[in-house]
Amino acid sequence: AQSVTQLDSHVSVSEGTPVLLRCNYSSSYSPSLFWYVQHPNKGLQLLLKYTSAATLVKGINGFEAEFKKSETSFHLTKPSAHMSDAAEYFCVVTAGGSQGNLIFGKGTKLSVKP
């Protein structure tokens, strides 16, 4: 069965410093992995996706993630945090099978201090 674990429920950084949001996954086959962002009272926006092409995936707003099969990780990074990055971030894996359901991590709340 597929699952994701987001290792931190809350991450706080200062504006201009690097961001690291950690995600480990478990999958019985080659997974598709996503990071979504949700700003307060908004829907989810896709930041980036991994679908077995390049292991380093670049997304929107300067975010990127690296798929590491040996570590079963898909951590999200950004070199320099901006105040507008403050939001909830979800690491997501496809459930497999014919339905394409998504399995969500519990989320990491990113706070950015001025």
Added chain:
Amino acid sequence: DTEVTQTPKHLVMGMTNKKSLKCEQHMGHRAMYWYKQKAKKPPELMFVYSYEKLSINESVPSRFSPECPNSSLLNLHLHALQPEDSALYLCASSQVSGGAGEQFFGPGTRLTVL
């Protein structure tokens, strides 16, 4: 057009009311989804429609009744809801159900049941 729209943005209803949530996409996607999201939690899948047919019902109470009139529209009919049904209801779509494709989310409807 890469947008999923949802109406209304906010809805307040009593336990005896009947109301409907509406979702629309014009990306030619053939899979559409309803999720329920409680505060500080990830979205929970409720229903999946694939080619306008209900393919997954995640044991949702019958007071929630989905409908897919055509490939662009998805409704969620609400009747005799309970206060614990208050949540953010998210609609999503994807090219097809299954596979590695991402889901595109709407902004959600914030539902309050009094």
